[in-house]
């Protein structure tokens with residue numbers, strides 16, 4: 001074989017896989033959100049090269065694929081995304097890629113009766129399913145079965161890892177429930193910048209109010225602020241929360257509004273809503289992010 005052919009083959013091999021220290025080529029799998037990437041890594045262990053394109057603090061509703069993302073997406077063997085219109089600006093890109101390779105919405109197998117339909121989100125379903133750990137487990141099982149279909153030689157390995165990971169999720173689900181229920185009912189009110197916590201509220205028995213709608217694409221208005229201020233003052237709510245992936249502007253307006261009414265409300269802290277924390281920290285994993293949120297909520301509202 002001529003050397004230029006060998007060279008071309010080498011380029012092709014690098015383009016769809018990435019070598020590690022041992023020189024083994026691992027298939028490239030691309031996830032949109034960090035939560036999906038984290039689940040895929042838990043299932044795959046070190047057999048696949050999993051890359052998430054949306055890092056800490058990134059808002060998936062507004063995120064547009066960069067040139068670098070497009071390169072990675074085109075090199076990937078499989079792509080996993082949340083779906084239910086979470087990735088509001090990536091629909092076209094994902095649809096195009098879906099013509100040539102598996103592009104999987106991790107929410108696709110969840111029974112529609114378990115999803116929250118939201119009239120003000122164009123009558124679509126609420127995409128933030130990772131806030132109900134038991135629903136997220138279903139998404140994880142979809143990821144596992146899709147990976148097993150694509151790489152049958154690794155299926156047993158994936159199944160074993162997925163079983164361990166979903167057991168950890170079962171434990172987490174119970175832990176969240178127990179800790180939120182330690183708050184008396186009148187204190188179980190969660191006020192955030194955007195309406196990400198609807199599933200959390202249903203699963204763990206908490207009243208949830210967001211200033212912006214389901215998607216951060218919708219703007220908040222003065223009316224929304226004054227309604228929320230009335231609600232906070234009437235119900236003597238102790239704290240409101242900011243989100244790491246949403247501008248603080250909205251929630252600061254609420255804090256100001258409460259101050260003007262002579263009601264001192266505090267910002268209860270940062271919640272991880274649509275993005276995880278920094279890689280290498282506990283909050284940089286799905287389980288750590290959920291735990292951090294629950295501790296922040298409990299400590300601020302108790």
Ligand SMILES: [Zn+2]
Pocket residue numbers: 061128194195196214215216273274
């Ligand atoms: Zn959101």
